Amino acid sequence: MELDSRHDILNGRLDAIDAELNDVEIRLSKLYDALETNKLSLDDLAPRIKEIRSLQNELSKARLLLEAEKVTRLVKPRRFRNHKGLCQRPGVPPWRGRRR
Secondary structure, three states: OHHHHHHHHHHHHHHHHHHHHHHHHHHHHHHHHHHHOOOOOHHHHHHHHHHHHHHHHHHHHHHHHHHHHHHHHHOOOOOOOOOOOOOOOOOOOHHHOOOO
16 A cells, blocks of 8 residues: 555656656757757857756756666565575585585
């Protein structure tokens, strides 16, 4: 139950980041179109393009971190029991088993 709610929260954050990344791509596309059609000069657009690309990189990193967190939440940690007698005899590797 708790895992499901955490999973839903992470999915919500991923959806928000995806929407923002889509918005950033649209803005960059418009800036590149303005540059290609000579509506604005490179000197005018370069700082804005650099700023938006930096935002795009930050959003991409945040998305990767959330995806990694989502994957690590799905993996359940294993509990290891102490197997009695595996290492009772000093110098005998555990894969050889116990004395009978």
